[in-house]
Amino acid sequence: MARPIDPDQQLFERGVFVRLTGVDAGYGPATVLVGLDFEVRSGEVAIITGPAAAGKTTLTHLLRLALIPRAGRAVILGVDAARSRPAARARVKRRIGYVGENPVFVEHWSAFDNIAMPLKMTGMKAADYEPDVRELVDFVGLGGASDLAVEKLSGAERRRAALARALAGKPNLILADDPTAGMSPGDGRRIVRLLGEMRRVGAAVVIATQDETLADCAPMNRWRIERGRLTPVDEGAPAEAYE
Amino acid sequence: MRNALTGVERALFWTLAFAAFAAAAAGLAARAVDHATSGYERARSGYAIVRVLAPDGEAGLEAARAALQHAPHVTSAEPMTTGRAAELLAQWGGSRVSAADMPQLRLIEIDLAPSPPRTDVSGDIVAALAQGGVTAQVIEAPDQGGGGWAGRMRMMAFWGSIAFALVMAVIISLGARSLAARRRELVTVMTDLGATRGQAAGRIADEAAILGLYAGAVGGALAGLIAISLLFVATPGMNVETLRQMILPVDFAPILAAPFIAALAAGAGARAAAGYFHGQAARLG
Numbered sequence: 028m029a030r031p032i033d034p035d036q037q038l039f040e041r042g043v044f045v046r047l048t049g050v051d052a053g054y055g056p057a058t059v060l061v062g063l064d065f066e067v068r069s070g071e072v073a074i075i076t077g078p079a080a081a082g083k084t085t086l087t088h089l090l091r092l093a094l095i096p097r098a099g100r101a102v103i104l105g106v107d108a109a110r111s112r113p114a115a116r117a118r119v120k121r122r123i124g125y126v127g128e129n130p131v132f133v134e135h136w137s138a139f140d141n142i143a144m145p146l147k148m149t150g151m152k153a154a155d156y157e158p159d160v161r162e163l164v165d166f167v168g169l170g171g172a173s174d175l176a177v178e179k180l181s182g183a184e185r186r187r188a189a190l191a192r193a194l195a196g197k198p199n200l201i202l203a204d205d206p207t208a209g210m211s212p213g214d215g216r217r218i219v220r221l222l223g224e225m226r227r228v229g230a231a232v233v234i235a236t237q238d239e240t241l242a243d244c245a246p247m248n249r250w251r252i253e254r255g256r257l258t259p260v261d262e263g264a265p266a267e268a269y270e
Numbered sequence: 271m272r273n274a275l276t277g278v279e280r281a282l283f284w285t286l287a288f289a290a291f292a293a294a295a296a297g298l299a300a301r302a303v304d305h306a307t308s309g310y311e312r313a314r315s316g317y318a319i320v321r322v323l324a325p326d327g328e329a330g331l332e333a334a335r336a337a338l339q340h341a342p343h344v345t346s347a348e349p350m351t352t353g354r355a356a357e358l359l360a361q362w363g364g365s366r367v368s369a370a371d372m373p374q375l376r377l378i379e380i381d382l383a384p385s386p387p388r389t390d391v392s393g394d395i396v397a398a399l400a401q402g403g404v405t406a407q408v409i410e411a412p413d414q415g416g417g418g419w420a421g422r423m424r425m426m427a428f429w430g431s432i433a434f435a436l437v438m439a440v441i442i443s444l445g446a447r448s449l450a451a452r453r454r455e456l457v458t459v460m461t462d463l464g465a466t467r468g469q470a471a472g473r474i475a476d477e478a479a480i481l482g483l484y485a486g487a488v489g490g491a492l493a494g495l496i497a498i499s500l501l502f503v504a505t506p507g508m509n510v511e512t513l514r515q516m517i518l519p520v521d522f523a524p525i526l527a528a529p530f531i532a533a534l535a536a537g538a539g540a541r542a543a544a545g546y547f548h549g550q551a552a553r554l555g
Contacts, residue, residue, distance in 0.1 A: 054554065091462070093554045113552065114466055121464030131458045145463050196463070 039105030042069040044200050044231040045090060049099035052089050058097065059085040061255045067248070069199070072223050072232040076239045076260075077252035083235035084128055086252065087204040090233060091125045092116045104199055121145070124193030124230075126203040130185055134178040138169060138188040141177055145196035156195075163191040167221065168214075182209035190218060194225065201225055201232045207241065219244040278452060283485050285445050290482075290489025290532040293438035297524025298497045300431035305516070307420035312384075314411045314420075319350070320378040320395065324405040334378055337402025342394045343382045350377040431524070435531065442485075442532050443539030446478040450543035453477070457544050461551035470548045475541035482536025483529045490528030 038046060043066060050063040059082045067073045077083055088094040089101060092108050101108040106119045132141045139160060146156035164173040167187040172180055180188060186206060193201055203222055207215030215238070222232050223245025234241070235252075242249050249260035320338065322330045331349050338347035352372035359367045385391055392408035399406045450457070453474050460470040501516075502508050 088554055093462075093552065095553065116552075117464050117466045119464070120462070123464075125462055127462075131455055131462065133456045133459055141459070144459060148460065148463055148465060148469075192463075 033105070035102045035107050036105040038102055043067075043102075044069055044104055045233070046102045047089075047096075047099065048101075050089065050096045050101050051098040052085060052094050052096050054085075054094075059255050060089065060257075063089075063099070063257050065250070065257055067200075067231040067233055069229050069231055070226045072226050072234065072245060072247040073250055074242045074247040075233065075235045075250045075252050075257070076237065076242065077235075079237065081252045082255040082257075083237075083252055084204050085255075086257070087125070087127075087202045087233070087235055090200070090202050091123050092120055121148075121196060122199045124196060124198035124201040126186065126189045126193045126201075126206050128204045128208065130189035130192075132177040132185070132188070135176055137174050138177050138180060138184070138191075139164065139173040142173065142188060142191045142195055144192060149196075160191075160195065163195055166194075167191045168217070183211075183214060186210065186218070190221070197228075199230055201230050203232070203234045203236075205236055206234060207236065207238060216241065216244050223247065279449065279481070282445055282449055283481060286442050286482055286485035286532055286536060287489040287492070289438040289441045289445070290486040290528045291492050292489075293435040293531065294490040294493035294524045294528040295496070296431040296434040296438075297527070298493055298521070300427040301521045301524065302497075303427035304424050307424045311418075311420050316382045316384065318380050318382055318392070318395075318408055318410040320347070320380055320399070321407045321409060322376040322378065322404060323407060325403070330404060331376060331378065333402055334399055334404040334406055337399045337404050338378065338380060338395070341398035343385055343389075343391050344380050344395065345383050346381045348379050350375050350379050354379075435524075435527075439531055439535040442482060442535040443542075446482065446536035446539035447543040449478050449481065449536075450474050450540040450547065453544065454547050457547040458551040461548050465548075467545050467548045467552070471541045471544040474544035475537040478540030479533040479537030483533040485536075486529030486532025489532065490525040493528070494522075494525045 045065065045067040047063045047065040050065075051058055051061055052063075053059040063086070065073075065086075075083055075086065085094065089096065089108070090103060092103060092106075096109050104119045104122055106115055108116070111119075132138075133144075142163060143153075143156055143160045146160070164170065167190050169184060169187045169191060172184045173188070173191075177185065177188060186209065190203070190206065193203070201222060206218055206222065210218065219234060219241045222234060225232050226246075234247070251258050251260050320334060322334045324330060325333060335347055335349060338344050351369075352375065353369040355372050355375055355377070356367040356369040359372075380395075382391060392410055395408045396406060457470045457474060460473065465473075498513070501513065505512075
């Protein structure tokens, strides 16, 4: 018997990795996000800028399926956030790379071990994932600090480690919440460029930040969030301009 | 285990080990009570007194003694002297009794071989005595089945040790929750990376169970060593050979059960706590 066609899964197969339609979300009695319409496709980078407490972090929580919408529909990587079961949400989370505002690590483990976590969780052996993780460590510029316990890393190094961990599982969707906080402008721009590079492997990237100048680092769809309402901003320069 | 036995976890390990030790010690104490009550019951049911009614006098006692040599169940028979009677009376009455004040007794103390349940031991002995021309009465300890104080003691010790072990298991389980709290960041990371509740909680539960297993083994072994030391100190003439004869395989049950119960309790406690932390990390708002 043929399986029924899942329209949400079809949406994903057509390259729509995120689609929010009229979404409200919040914590407890407070509604933070109101009537959100948002879409990100495979190979796209979306940058969401806005002032503090505008709802950027809440939006990333929504996109990483940690927050369930109160109204509207949120389809993330082919799964309806509100209607899916916890196990299905967990499966989708494995395909999301998340760099939180305050990344959580196993502090007494080395950065390397933390970065390797997504691969360890798939059952890969150390010998199989070690070269990939070393490459990621170089990619994000963590260098020798990767062998230190995370509790000994600086704020910028923690963010690099979080970024490497987010990329380790080769995710379809990458979410970065204020990824350049605490970094020098140069380092911040480099990190955003690295994130932008992920579009080349077909990932969708969403960056939430207060720093509007970061939108100039790579070709991105620009969005503005204020008081929980998200609006598209005029298109940035074409991709070729950044090559 | 590399991380489990550092810092706070080391303290947790010894807490679990102590709880396992206490549970195993309670189990061993229950076994000791069982041994003691069984010994008492064996002694009690292996003894009776024959009261010679006829023939009268010394002749009756001699005839009864001769008949008892061939009576079923009887392993030895000894007329009760006045000195022995005075000694027994002093034990029961609490004050000294002079043997000279005692009348001539027509009582014979007999030791009995173990017999199957519902055997009419008294009837068999009375019949054997009658064949020897003696009319007698056999006074056995009343049959109390499982309802005597020995049986009650045994049951109290058994259920008491079970209840105590359960309390210790709860303590181990609560202790293991602190391990889950120490691993909360790992649960959060795993949750963010897409681990299900079962995967995240299972990872922590496994670690706690291994900790519980080792702690239980240490606690159980310690309880066993102390129990054996106490036996040597408290039992006159105890040596390895008598110890081997005294100890039954079931006596090892509390020691062998300690690691497994500790592992189960620790695993269950840690799983519950880690599952809760997973739920908190997985779903905000």
